[in-house]
Amino acid sequence: MDERNYDRFVVDKEIECFFGERRDFVLLYDLSVWGCMIEAPMSGIKGGASIHLKLNDFIEVYGRVVWEKDGCAGVSFGHALHEAAVKFLGFSPTTTAFEQMEPRDRFGRPLPALPRY
Template identity: 40%
Template sequence: MRSYNRFKTDHKVECRIGRKKGAVSLYNLSSGGCMIETGSKLAEQGAQVEIKLSDKVAMPGKIVWRVDRNVGIKFDLPLHQKVVEAFGYSSEEEFDRDDPRDRFGIPLVECSVAAGLIE
């Protein structure tokens, strides 16, 4: 069971593994860690990493698992929840107000005349 809520993300961030830096895809983020995609051969379980989330936020941590190109990182110290939420998808995106949908994702459209109705 996880200690922190995990948010889906889709960002490119800078990552340092050992002395090597490179851009990685950040797929999810929580206060305790994250999942990235990298092709680096240095990204092995137990390796020390640093994820640079912004110019002011760099999170040191350790790789705790790897499956193919996907890597799980546990941060050395917890990341503030507000930073996590800023990176994650929100439940109500800006476009949702202009494109309302039902719980199945079907667009809700106003119809002044019902289909098939003969007057």
């Protein structure tokens, strides 16, 4: 049974994390108004630890690790994030159909069509 009271948004972004005297980079999997899930297999984060997450250059949040398993951890925030901030950081899939997407190079330029055999 899911005990969450707020929608979670997929983020999949590396963020800065501070706990104790340590600073580490962790993967932010998902985010809600009151918490998130991070992956930090080498950090040694334990349940009950106080944690400070720098979500981007201007959004930071403090919380506590409420569970930890297999290198992942659930964080409960001390104060709610604004819903607009959560949506801003969340993954937004494109609305363009895959068939209509034009292939591009790493600079964003359209690639030429391949010759037919």
